[in-house]
Amino acid sequence: VSPRELESKLPRGDGASAYARQLCRRDFYAQILLRFPANARSEYQDRYRGSIRWSRAEKRFDAWREGFPLVDAGMPIVDHAAARRDALERYRATV
Amino acid sequence: VTALMWFTRDLRVNDKPALRAALDRHERVVSLFCFDDRLLGGRHASGPRTQFLIECLSELASALRHRGSGLVVRRGRPERELATLARELDASEVFVSDDVSPFARRRVKAVGAALAETAAELRPTEGLFVADSLRAIETTTRDPRTVFTRFHRTWSQQPRRELARLRVPAGTRVEAPAW
Numbered sequence: 001v002s003p004r005e006l007e008s009k010l011p012r013g014d015g016a017s018a019y020a021r022q023l024c025r026r027d028f029y030a031q032i033l034l035r036f037p038a039n040a041r042s043e044y045q046d047r048y049r050g051s052i053r054w055s056r057a058e059k060r061f062d063a064w065r066e067g068f069p070l071v072d073a074g075m076p077i078v079d080h081a082a083a084r085r086d087a088l089e090r091y092r093a094t095v
Numbered sequence: 096v097t098a099l100m101w102f103t104r105d106l107r108v109n110d111k112p113a114l115r116a117a118l119d120r121h122e123r124v125v126s127l128f129c130f131d132d133r134l135l136g137g138r139h140a141s142g143p144r145t146q147f148l149i150e151c152l153s154e155l156a157s158a159l160r161h162r163g164s165g166l167v168v169r170r171g172r173p174e175r176e177l178a179t180l181a182r183e184l185d186a187s188e189v190f191v192s193d194d195v196s197p198f199a200r201r202r203v204k205a206v207g208a209a210l211a212e213t214a215a216e217l218r219p220t221e222g223l224f225v226a227d228s229l230r231a232i233e234t235t236t237r238d239p240r241t242v243f244t245r246f247h248r249t250w251s252q253q254p255r256r257e258l259a260r261l262r263v264p265a266g267t268r269v270e271a272p273a274w
Contacts, residue, residue: 002110003225005258023225024247031229031246034195035239073144 003027097184099215100126101177101191101206103199105223106155108162108261112222113190115259125184126159127177128152130170131202162261173202174209181215193219195229226253 003023010016033039043049055061098121100114106128108114117124135145156166169176177189189210191203207217221227232240232249240246 002105002107002222002258004222004256005110007225007255008258020251021247024250025243027224027226027229027250028240028243028246030195030224031232031239032241033197034229037197037200040197073141073147 096121097123097125097186099177099181099184099186099189100124101173101189102126102128102155102166103191103194103202105192106151108155108158110222110258110260111192112256112259113192113218113220115261116218116220117188117190118261121188123184124164125167125180125186126155126164127167127169127180128155129173129176130168131173132170133198172205174205177206178209178213181210181213186213186215188218189215190218190220192223193221194223221256222259225255226250227256228253 003026007020007023010020032044036044043052098117100117105111114124114126152166152168156168159166167180169180180186181189189206191206194200194203203217203219210217226232232246232253234240234245240249
């Protein structure tokens with residue numbers, strides 16, 4: 001099912017608006033990536049760009065992966081695109 | 096005449112404008128998915144993700160089969176596989192959903208360059224997102240909308256495409272003859 005189709009089938013009401021807002025977030029981050037392709041590799045905000053000392057400890061990174069399929073599937077997104085990190089973090093917090 | 100439908104993500108047949116356009120303009124549409132080792136392996140290799148991908152592909156193949164078509168699966172660099180298949184089938188157009196990530200953009204560029212050596216033209220088509228013209232959402236000074244609430248306001252008023260439905264319901268053998 002496409003996000004456009006989901007939107008087209010939404011009823012009226014607050015719940016539906018909140019849902020549409022989440023669909024919008026998906027478009028928002030796509031737009032950000034389109035406009036700022038460097039975000040895939042570096043920090044978005046000027047003030048942080050190049051100034052964060054990221055850990056490159058691969059072993060710890062692997063240990064952090066918990067083996068939950070959705071989390072594993074989300075890892076490349078977090079690392080590659082920095083997209084929906086907030087949502088993934090929220091999900092991680094619930095498992 | 097023949098078109099290729101190159102599936103990358105959004106492995107579905109309904110509301111897939113690239114597929115809709117291919118079917119509207121061509122007698123024969125051949126669908127392809129290309130396994131790319133750059134995505135399967137390396138640092139981001141993920142068993143569950145690959146498993147999910149394979150299950151989605153299997154569902155896609157069966158959706159295409161129910162409509163009298165099928166899915167060609169290749170493994171390799173998409174630029175090479177698509178150019179080879181385009182030549183084999185004498186395809187005139189290759190449809191793909193237009194994507195936003197740097198990787199996807201490099202990939203589509205490489206495919207476009209490889210197809211330039213064939214008779215086929217690449218047709219990146221909208222459809223991965225709710226609003227089709229994400230680039231059109233900008234500030235009055237033509238800068239990107241970087242604040243979500245402002246983006247949301249403009250986005251809500253953007254035009255929406257009609258759902259790109261397939262003309263023929265599942266079970267009817269008319270479009271997209273088998274290959």
